[in-house]
Amino acid sequence: MIPVATSATTPEGEEIESALVRDTQERLWVVSAPSTPTAGARLAKEIGVLEALSRTELAPYLQAPQGFASIPEGGRAAIALALEGVPLHLDEVSHDHVLAANVGRAIATIHNTPKAACQASGVEEFTAEEIRSNYRASVERARDRHPIPSAVAQRWTHLLADDSLWQFTPRFTHGTLNEDTTLTTGTEISGFTGWENAQVADPARDLTWMLHGLDPEAFDAFFTAYCANLDVRPDARLQERTQLVGEFAVLEWLLSGSDTDDQSIVADALEMLREVDDDLAELARREAEHEFDELASHDPEITPER
Secondary structure (H helix, E strand, O other): OOOEEEOOOOOOOEEEEEEEEEEEEOOOOEEEOOOOHHHHHHHHHHHHHHHHHHOOOOOHHHOOOOEEEEOOOOEEEEEOOOOOOOOOOOOHHOOHHHHHHHHHHHHHHHOOOOOHHHHHOOOOOOOHHHHHHHHHHHHHHHHHHHOOOOOHHHHHHHHHHHHHHOOOEEEEEEOOOOOEEEEOOOOOOEEOOOOOOEEEHHHHHHHHHHHHHHHHHHHHEEEEEHHHHHOOOOOOHHHHHHHHHHHHHHHHHHHHHHHHOOHHHHHHHHHHHHHHHHHHHHHHHHHHHHHHOOOOHOOOOOOOOO
């Protein structure tokens, strides 16, 4: 690679600095260099994941390093051919069910990663019971520290006690899928970036952003394509658990603010939990109305009062 132009791409405050380099053949390369030892460890972990995945069907979706260069501060920079595409926009996915289905197929490819590649990647692996136990511990920590809405706490306690909800096979997961880490060219998914949080864990963690970001019809197109392209049929309650894992993401946000004594994060998370509480109340109201209407349809003496 002979560089002819460069441009920095690192957001302010990011510990892994990146730059785009254009070579004489008009190819774009990404050079990533850590600015701290912690960032160096993160980058090394991601490189290990990418190297393991480059021998799987995920290879076309990866910005895998083609080489390395020593940096004066110590450590090394990774050099990778830049993926084509632009960050995904969920608004576009909601209006384009072909794109929604293609996102589903691409995420299924992540979750189909063979066991040998998972082990070679060196990522953490969790059983379904370990995942449930971790959520239980987080719920208890949060309830000890903060006023969790009672309906939300009761829902979490009930679902964590429901054994059938936690009968699933953990899969290789990306861990931080979002609009920024998902690249698209037209209606096709061209790649995924940001693999440092990959784990063998609950596949629901990679689906929550779609469930909460799409309208029902678009999510149905996404989820149908996702399920159809898995190598093994998903567990029957995956979609229900995806909703719950999205709520637990708010819980984790709350605890992160509590652990760092960041009251702005705590306030934001508590407000989000109040919104979940409001949603649960609205759902209960609709279910009660539906049950009443069912009774009224069989008993003409029952008159709705609304």
